Amino acid sequence: METHVIGFPRIGPNRELKKALESYWKGQTTEHQLKEIKNKLISENHKTQAEAGLSLITAGDFSLYDHILDMAFNLGLIPERFQKTGLQDTELYFALARGYKRENTPAQAMLKWFDTNYHYIVPEFEKKSVIKLKEKTHIEEQTELAKSNGYRVKAAIPGPITFISLSTETDICKWDFADDIIEAYQELLSRLAGKAELVQLEEPILATELTRQQKNIFQKAYDILTKAENRPPIMLTSYFGLREENTEIFFSSETEYLHIDLCRTDYRRLLSKNIPDNTKLSVGIIDGRNIWKTDLNQALGIIQKIENKLGRNRLLLSSSCSLIHVPVSLRTEHLLETYLKNSLSFAEEKCREISLLASMLEGKEDKNIIKEHQSHIKERLQHPASRIESVRKRIKELTEDMFSRTKPFEERKKIQQEYLNLPLYPTTTIGSFPQTKEIRKQRQLYKKGEISKQEYIQFIKQQINRIIKEQEQIGLDVLVHGEPERNDMVEYFAELLPGYCTTQNGWVQSYGSRCVKPPIIHGDIYRSRSLSGEWIKYAQSLTKKPVKAMLTGPVTMLKWSFVRDDLSMEEVAYQIALALRDETKEIEKEGSTIIQIDEPAIREGLPLEKAEREKYLKWAIKAFRLASSGVKDSTQIHTHMCYSDFAEIINWIAEMDADVISIEASRSKMELLKTFEEYQYPNDIGPGVYDVHSPRIPTTEEIKKLIERAAKYIKKEKLWINPDCGLKTRDWAEVIPALKNMVTAAQEMRKQ
Known part of the structure; x- marks a missing residue:
């Protein structure tokens, strides 16, 4: 059974990214040193996923600042006020997020990522905007790095409709750029052919109310992308929920894979839908937004119901959403009460939970490990502090x-x-x-x-x-x-x-x-x-x-x-x-x-x-x-x-x-x-x-x-x-x- 996560924390187990960024911004380290730390963290993230037993390693999810900013940078969506500064590459990238002090150029806006405490940098569309895919995107670089280390790779990319929807506009309608954006995505998919086993196009905008225009462009985009030649299989990825009125365009997208967040979507709704026979389903059953151990017996019961409808060969197991919303690892926690630490699951542990659940579904689990896992959940719920x-x-x-x-x-x-x-x-x-x-x-x-x-x-x-x-x-x-x-x-x-x-x-x-x-x-x-x-x-x-x-x-x-x-x-x-x-x-x-x-x-x-x-x-x-x-x-x-x-x-x-x-x-x-x-x-x-x-x-x-x-x-x-x-x-x-x-x-x- 294929197993994977939607994304992994970028900051490092000891906030290595934070320290590297702030050192670079203060001029204490070079751009080359920053990139060395970045590549080291990416490799460690991939290794962690592999050692946890996941069959597909997620690449392209690492960012030096924000994944939506990365996508805007990849697409050449640079506001005119920054183009005038003459900044290039890394300096330009950070100026978009932080402003350019020397010329008093204000940063792009920052907003909350859906209903989370993560912030994204808001892309800006102007009349003078020109969409041109970067010669080498960070997604390709990270995918190639993972592949060179012998992993089977899934490339993670913000979806085109979510990207445009979360952008802002000044003197022009942002949706006028939809054709150019779709064309750039086509090119990126073709570049990933032969490098990624599949491509994860993330469309959490499906959890919100869409306008008729958004729905029409969504259908147009995925009709073009799925019919494109020389591309990897696509996993249309929803998370944070899936609105009922968006289910039709989701299930009719004709992508080879679909991912659904079962921690925010009732699995019974899923069972009531007609999922195309040639479509595989990635089931987000391990919650990417909480830190409690998953009740594996309960999760297994849900998965088995879905398996009865689709068959095991059409299922993948995953996290509900990216794990950037939880800490990296419990390995460095030494002061928590034992009963509490035993009941927690951070990003590393969630990767292992996915593998544990897969082993249970296949009847290959270590029953003692599962028994201990479940007893830790029970102990926390029955502790005297839980009810006063x-x-x-x-x-x-x-x-x-x-x-x-x-x-x-x-x-x-x-x-x-x-x-x-x-x-x-x-x-x-x-x-x-x-x-x-x-x-x-x-x-x-x-x-x-x-x-x-x-x-x-x-x-x-x-x-x-x-x-x-x-x-x-x-x-x-x-x-x-x-x-x-x-x-x-x-x-x-x-x-x-x-x-x-x-x-x-x-x-x-x-x-x-x-x-x-x-x-x-x-x-x-x-x-x-x-x-x-x-x-x-x-x-x-x-x-x-x-x-x-x-x-x-x-x-x-x-x-x-x-x-x-x-x-x-x-x-x-x-x-x-x-x-x-x-x-x-x-x-x-x-x-x-x-x-x-x-x-x-x-x-x-x-x-x-x-x-x-x-x-x-x-x-x-x-x-x-x-x-x-x-x-x-x-x-x-x-x-x-x-x-x-x-x-x-x-x-x-x-x-x-x-x-x-x-x-x-x-x-x-x-x-x-x-x-x-x-x-x-x-x-x-x-x-x-x-x-x-x-x-x-x-x-x-x-x-x-x-x-x-x-x-x-x-x-x-x-x-x-x-x-x-x-x-x-x-x-x-x-x-x-x-x-x-x-x-x-x-x-x-x-x-x-």
Whole structure:
């Protein structure tokens, strides 16, 4: 039986890619050295898959930054502003994602990849765009490398319809380029003939609602590609679900293989479809988006039902989607409780699970290994931490008044302004300030026991002291403590909340070199101690200006974690919300008048299936309100969201009833605000006025123009001025001048 994965993590078991990229960007290593590390990681990924027993090795899935950016680069889709820079090859590639500091050329936009926490770089179509396939694509290079090492290779490529659908356009319709894109794909397929056993064309756009135009071009594209001569067999690959109305074009595509995500699609729907007799089916039964061991007996039962319909010779076993959404390996985890570690499965382990399942289907399994595997699942589900009666009781006793503030926004705003006395266009930041090498070093020393708790606390206080002084000198109106004690906006709180556990090395790529370490929710969650109050209280003691307290919201805490699979997401969200509610009340009691509860994950958590969205949004918004509504009306509640298209859910965002919402808007040049104007969003808004994910420093005039544009959509009395995200990934040398320019721009707007 053929076995494979849709994709494998790129970052390396010890974040080798992150380190290599950041070293290259700083000029500490050469392009040649970067490519050496890249090829080493690719070879190790292929070896891992082979040693796990997979029969097909996936190539072309490795990227130095993002696979959609790679495809745009392969197709020669380079915006004119970058062509003017004269940059070539690797420098040009990274400039597309990060901007070009020397000529103040802004980066391409970045958005969330469907309903995940991965970000992709948005391709741009212009009237002057010319589609021309690169002389040698990274897909061919990786395929040839795998083949030279003796592997049977499956080449992974973003599908043409998904690629165009996720792109943006300026002065021309992007679908006008469909014929050129299809022709380029034809050429790429022909180049892979004789090198790849099959080609995986990934079309996760099938999980979304398609327009008639998209469906027509989809059918046209696959009619042309399947009829092309001199090409490898094609596997049309859907994942993250398959919308019912898209099943016809999926099953009638005439590709030799189809892949379906059975972790997001009910297998019974599959059994009801007429799958062409000459089509083989890749079954995504091992979940590529969670970290729990698969119940192999349950999975086997599903596969056998499909086998009864199609026959074993027409089946392939696979992961549901790419494994870039899970950590690389459990080999480096040494501190987890034994019962928890035994119940987990990262990318390496998932490869072995696929092979184990294949052996069970063929009757060749080691029964002792399977028995042990299944017992580990049972042990985790029966552990005492999984059910705490006091937590369950509190959820049952929730009342409707706990989900609302006592007064409406307009009345609260008057009360808050009396307390805060803020100027027009008040300036603030999103929360975090640079996480310097020294901060990371001291945190590691403390974790290793090489410095005492008191020494670490004193160090953090020194950092907060500096951050407060810098903000006062810059002239910001609302300050923050800068979060020097926090390793990550989710992990930090997870380390303090029972019911969570964190890993040593469970890193997952968010974008480029940015990696996150999602914590794991394994039991009932509650607050057993203060989460951040002591640091906020200390920061406020250093200044007369208001210091905004920073918390991570319940939905983001949920969505940016690996969540238990034995309890509804709604109930877990309410457990987290109650813990945060306790924290906000304590922070308020200690004297804070502004509290920000970040919820960047609300939009990304939106189910791709429209029928499921209202149910999700109801409990997601209620969870936020449960966390934020326990404070007085004089306390101002902020929230932050980033890299999302809000148009679909703007009315729900208003239902959150946050006094101020800050959003990412700089890369889109405030286009996102049209949604807030059309809906007439009732509360205050802080549109991001500069892109913190680019190293370039925006000028005062540039920021001022963005504020002026924002003021066209939103009343000036409702506008806050802030960066579009936290500043933890930036250097102080970038942060200080950028914030000074931002404050100057706001001051000039007040004079106008």
